[in-house]
Amino acid sequence: xxxxxxxxxxxxxxxxxxxxxxxxxxxxxxxxxxxxxxxxxxxxxxxxxxxxxxxxxxxxxxxxxxxxxxxxxxxxxxxxxxxxxxxxxxxxxxxxxxxxxxxxxxxxxxxxxxxxxxxxxxxxxxxxxxxxxxxxxxxxxxxxxxxxxxxxxxxxxxxxxxxxxxxxxxxxxxxxxxxxxxxxxxxxxxxxxxxxxxxxxxxxxxxxxxxxxxxxxxxxxxxxxxxxxxxxxxxxxxxxxxxxxxxxxxxxxxxxxxxxxxxxxxxxxxxxxxxxxxxxxxxxxxxxxxxxxxxxxxxxxxxxxxxxxxxxxxxxxxxxx
Amino acid sequence: xxxxxxxxxxxxxxxxxxxxxxxxxxxxxxxxxxxxxxxxxxxxxxxxxxxxxxxxxxxxxxxxxxxxxxxxxxxxxxxxxxxxxxxxxxxxxxxxxxxxxxxxxxxxxxxxxxxxxxxxxxxxxxxxxxxxxxxxxxxxxxxxxxxxxxxxxxxxxxxxxxxxxxxxxxxxxxxxxxxxxxxxxxxxxxxxxxxxxxxxxxxxxxxxxxxxxxxxxxxxxxxxxxxxxxxxxxxxxxxxxxxxxxxxxxxxxxxxxxxxxxxxxxxxxxxxxx
Numbered sequence: 001x002x003x004x005x006x007x008x009x010x011x012x013x014x015x016x017x018x019x020x021x022x023x024x025x026x027x028x029x030x031x032x033x034x035x036x037x038x039x040x041x042x043x044x045x046x047x048x049x050x051x052x053x054x055x056x057x058x059x060x061x062x063x064x065x066x067x068x069x070x071x072x073x074x075x076x077x078x079x080x081x082x083x084x085x086x087x088x089x090x091x092x093x094x095x096x097x098x099x100x101x102x103x104x105x106x107x108x109x110x111x112x113x114x115x116x117x118x119x120x121x122x123x124x125x126x127x128x129x130x131x132x133x134x135x136x137x138x139x140x141x142x143x144x145x146x147x148x149x150x151x152x153x154x155x156x157x158x159x160x161x162x163x164x165x166x167x168x169x170x171x172x173x174x175x176x177x178x179x180x181x182x183x184x185x186x187x188x189x190x191x192x193x194x195x196x197x198x199x200x201x202x203x204x205x206x207x208x209x210x211x212x213x214x215x216x217x218x219x220x221x222x223x224x225x226x227x228x229x230x231x232x233x234x235x236x237x238x239x240x241x242x243x244x245x246x247x248x249x250x251x252x253x254x255x256x257x258x259x260x261x262x263x264x265x266x267x268x269x270x271x272x273x274x275x276x277x278x279x280x281x282x283x284x285x286x287x288x289x290x291x292x293x294x295x296x297x298x299x300x301x302x303x304x305x306x307x308x309x310x311x312x313x314x315x316x317x318x319x320x321x
Numbered sequence: 322x323x324x325x326x327x328x329x330x331x332x333x334x335x336x337x338x339x340x341x342x343x344x345x346x347x348x349x350x351x352x353x354x355x356x357x358x359x360x361x362x363x364x365x366x367x368x369x370x371x372x373x374x375x376x377x378x379x380x381x382x383x384x385x386x387x388x389x390x391x392x393x394x395x396x397x398x399x400x401x402x403x404x405x406x407x408x409x410x411x412x413x414x415x416x417x418x419x420x421x422x423x424x425x426x427x428x429x430x431x432x433x434x435x436x437x438x439x440x441x442x443x444x445x446x447x448x449x450x451x452x453x454x455x456x457x458x459x460x461x462x463x464x465x466x467x468x469x470x471x472x473x474x475x476x477x478x479x480x481x482x483x484x485x486x487x488x489x490x491x492x493x494x495x496x497x498x499x500x501x502x503x504x505x506x507x508x509x510x511x512x513x514x515x516x517x518x519x520x521x522x523x524x525x526x527x528x529x530x531x532x533x534x535x536x537x538x539x540x541x542x543x544x545x546x547x548x549x550x551x552x553x554x555x556x557x558x559x560x561x562x563x564x565x566x567x568x569x570x571x572x573x574x575x576x577x578x579x580x581x582x583x584x585x586x587x588x589x590x591x592x593x594x595x
Contacts, residue, residue: 138546
């Protein structure tokens, strides 16, 4: 236990006068407190502490009012995982995350590769593609709610092009509501992926492609073996953001379906708000919040460990490290 | 050569498809606002005929829309000022001071990138209730600022770190204190990065839905996203008017985006690429 303390370096005491550095150090401390203090207070008070308190609340059966007395241990967690609705909510989040990777990613890579040319009106194109990303999820939700009304715009359009057989109760059919929401999400977020990948493509040196072409590589081979590997960091970051976003999905679901019909589009976050704020199950809702947090956190850690490790540069890679 | 030409054709084809898919829903909303409910019912995908200005007029002349707009602007401005002000101070401390626990504090902030607002929302709500900040713009603006701090610091710190030390030494030789260096040299030098983080904080707060939903009960305090969603459910029978309302609600976001486009894209790709 009592390891001998290493000998203290003498240099400092020998070289510097004893008075001034300590005053300077005091001043530095004051400056640090002044600069860092307000941000830390704000961040701790409204981000960290509430999350910590959520862990605490999650151990109680509590309606948000009155004294916090009914300690139930991990009962809220057991109840959550014991219920089919919450398990379904987790599954829905996972389905959205998987669909994003399987559908949105190849789609945005393909489109970005096609657009990575000296096309006329490129600036305009980028702005248009990015526009849905800038709209709030609330506005996006309302737009699509109106378009997807029974016998509304989307149905009419499908009939107009001879695909009337596809017409569905887009938001009222439990079998397809999740996929409808996914289409809306794709509309909103595809541009983000495309812009990100186009920025990544600009980092691919043209000489590399030319060299590959000189060596007789086809366009596809060049793309497959030269361009895509160099896009790796961008793709890995996109996947990270996309999965975290899928896990936290709320606004769109809440406005378009409230998690319905019959919980077919419930997500962890909508389940949390439903129980916490509509049914005043604050303890139970907090347990759900902690699970949501844990899922995001574990994913981030694993992803950092196994996927992002190779990208040395980049702020997000250091986030969880 | 033929390959390159085909590539160009494919590029234009992809561009057209992407633009059409992106724009059609937006056009549906804008044009739908110029139609009547009768027109919308009989021919949901048609063009206005005749063009009706009534829906837009009723939205523009109703106080609701402008109040929502004002509330959103107020909250977004407060959140942005707080996030950028406090965030730049913290980023300066974390990039130009050597002290014990510096990396730990930085990691603490960056961890915030992972916390969804939803996780903190129940305690946050009780906390705001206790502070008397429910039904108060500050009750949304302050937490929004807190949740914007991580990305602000993550973008600003490397930027401030990259400013050469000689500049600081020169300033100190000229008699500037460290805080004087921060205020008079570092902040002006960081203007591009500050604009980026300001734009990001503003857009995030402007688009927020969950927090306003919880904090505001009285529609007089609603922000635009909350207002749009409520208006939609309230007037669901009057689709044409909801379309006009939604179309006008898109204007500030899209207009702001056109102006700040490079900052938004640059900030996002920058924050991703480090």
